[in-house]
Amino acid sequence: MSEEPPKIRFKNPQYSYIEPGGKKHVFKSLKQILAVEKTQQWPEGTMSYTSFNAPPSLRPPKKYSDISGLIAPYTDPHSKLRYANSEEYTVVKTLPSDIVAGYLALRGASSIVG
Structure with missing residues (x-):
């Protein structure tokens, strides 16, 4: 008795997902999303991936070894x-x-x- 293993969505080589209604959804990379954002006209003040400004980190920067590259205390x-x-x-x-x-x-x- 040979049973087929269940198909897992995240292992689909085409990176697509067929929704229960039959609609096929293809996932986009961040590079593709940024390219689409640049080509479209957006109203003033609209937030996008490229308009976010992160504040400086409150954590001290990590120091690495000059010899091995490991974290150096x-x-x-x-x-x-x-x-x-x-x-x-x-x-x-x-x-x-x-x-x-x-x-x-x-x-x-x-x-x-x-």
Whole structure:
């Protein structure tokens, strides 16, 4: 006895959904929605995807390790490089100053003040 597995809507490769009334609904991407919004004439003051302005975040920005890219809770006081754990700290201590300056330049931080 072979039973067909039930068809799941979100696995439809055409990204479409047939409503119970028989109407076919095709989902649009955000890029398509923005393109349609730009071409239509909207009354003054109408809210759209492109007119929303988000306020600045109240959370502090996350700091990432210059070596591995992991979240870095520590900063070396001498080189100002960020690191995530003790293994990375040993690597930071062995780096020459030109490499340290390169890491800081990639991050956009100021150079080492010795």
